[in-house]
Amino acid sequence: MTANRAYTAIWAAVKKIPRGKVATYGQIATLAGYAKQPRLAGYALAHTPASEKIAWHRVINAQGKIALPPRSAGYRQQRTLLENEGVTFIAGRVDLKRYRWQPCNDSPLLD
DNA sequence: AGGGTGACGGGCC
């Protein structure tokens, strides 16, 4: 398990996103200690084990949009999950100013 | 061990 420390770090960061809030891939990557590597966050989420309780749906891109194809089942599921938490979509996007999770200044990485 | 890939982001037009 030492191999994919990147995945683990990303997942740990995602777990910290509170219900009803969202975070961007870049934000998660930075929190996980992988600044400048948003792609890594996406890559890790694409491999999220179903067994773990990771709120992968709370991660969207910097444009406030869901990163998956609007047509895909994944997109619909993510959107539904978010709406169930009270996150509203306007023109297919989330208002980051309002729903973006802002970790209190120096919150530790540890869970 | 080398090269392609990606649930991104920021800069630029």
Added chain:
DNA sequence: GGGCCCGCCACCC
């Protein structure tokens, strides 16, 4: 606002 391009680097053949 939208579209293209390039950088980034852990992963997976």
